[in-house]
Amino acid sequence: MPHGSHARLDARPRRTRRERLWQVGTPVVFLLSGALFVTSAENSDGTDLRPGRYTDMASVVRAERNEATRLTERVAALTESVDGLSARLGDRAVDRYQREVDELSDPAGLTPRTGPGVTVTLTDAPQELIETSAEDPNFLVVHQQDIQAVVNALWRGGAEAVTVQGQRIISTTGIKCTGNTVTLQGVPYSPPYVITGVGDQADLLGSIDDDDYISRYRRDAADPDIAVGFGIELPSEVTAPAYDGLLSLGFATPLEPAAAS
Numbered sequence: 001m002p003h004g005s006h007a008r009l010d011a012r013p014r015r016t017r018r019e020r021l022w023q024v025g026t027p028v029v030f031l032l033s034g035a036l037f038v039t040s041a042e043n044s045d046g047t048d049l050r051p052g053r054y055t056d057m058a059s060v061v062r063a064e065r066n067e068a069t070r071l072t073e074r075v076a077a078l079t080e081s082v083d084g085l086s087a088r089l090g091d092r093a094v095d096r097y098q099r100e101v102d103e104l105s106d107p108a109g110l111t112p113r114t115g116p117g118v119t120v121t122l123t124d125a126p127q128e129l130i131e132t133s134a135e136d137p138n139f140l141v142v143h144q145q146d147i148q149a150v151v152n153a154l155w156r157g158g159a160e161a162v163t164v165q166g167q168r169i170i171s172t173t174g175i176k177c178t179g180n181t182v183t184l185q186g187v188p189y190s191p192p193y194v195i196t197g198v199g200d201q202a203d204l205l206g207s208i209d210d211d212d213y214i215s216r217y218r219r220d221a222a223d224p225d226i227a228v229g230f231g232i233e234l235p236s237e238v239t240a241p242a243y244d245g246l247l248s249l250g251f252a253t254p255l256e257p258a259a260a261s
Contacts, residue, residue, distance in 0.1 A: 109170035109243040113161035117238040118204040120150045122217075123192035123229030139226050142191055144177045149213040151175070154197030157207030161198045161240035165189050168243040185245050192229060198240050208232075 124130065125140040133140060151169060154162050162169045164184055173185055181188040197204050208214055221230035 109168050112239055112242045113198045114237060114239040115198045116201050116236055117196055117198040118201055119194060119196045119233040119235060121192050121194050121231040122146055125227045129227055133225060135225055139220060140228060142193055142228065144175050144182055146217055147175055147182060147193055147195060149211060150195045153207045153211045153214060154204055157199065157204040159197035159199040159204060163196045163240045165194060168240055170243045196238055198238055201234055
């Protein structure tokens with residue numbers, strides 16, 4: 001038999017095996033695809049698995065803030081319940097500790113404060129300037145250190161209470177940048193950032209005016225090439241609400257040394 005004829009005879013069974021693979025594989029692929037569609041439908045519960053409300057930062061900030069507010073309200077309700085149960089115990093030791101708690105509540109920021117105050121508002125430069133300016137973009141937006149500088153100046157000026165975005169600031173409050181937002185006590189906020197101190201207005205203003213960091217920020221605010229926002233208001237009466245967030249502290253402890261074998 002010629003060599004060419006022998007080659008054609010060998011090719012026939014190879015085509016047959018390939019056809020069998022397709023006959024078996026195609027239904028399997030369709031079955032797997034169907035299973036994936038069913039799983040996706042169950043997980044989504046009739047909604048989009050990647051909902052549109054999370055496609056922009058503003059929506060994410062709102063969603064995170066709403067969730068934080070819900071959890072904060074839950075914490076406040078549980079704390080009130082615990083306080084009520086503790087007050088009914090009638091134990092001398094509990095009563096003594098409760099009196100100590102009451103005395104420390106005000107300096108700890110757990111009671112509201114009302115009085116005259118100073119409000120400072122910081123905001124990013126206009127968006128059109130941010131997009132066209134030749135300046136370093138970092139000079140055109142508000143950073144955590146800008147907010148912290150104002151808060152510290154208010155404390156130095158004798159503020160009885162300080163709030164940022166309406167939240168009471170206490171000794172454990174953390175302010176940090178997260179992308180183009182600032183996170184305060186776990187809640188993200190977008191500019192403008194409103195910082196208010198309750199106290200003697202002349203003392204608070206004097207402390208702000210004497211702060212070198214704030215003076216540099218105000219020069220940037222007056223520079224038309226940077227134009228970050230800076231504003232001051234003097235409300236005759238303002239209320240700083242009581243801090244209502246988590247009070248428990250997390251901390252590390254040293255490991256016990258391994259026992260000698």
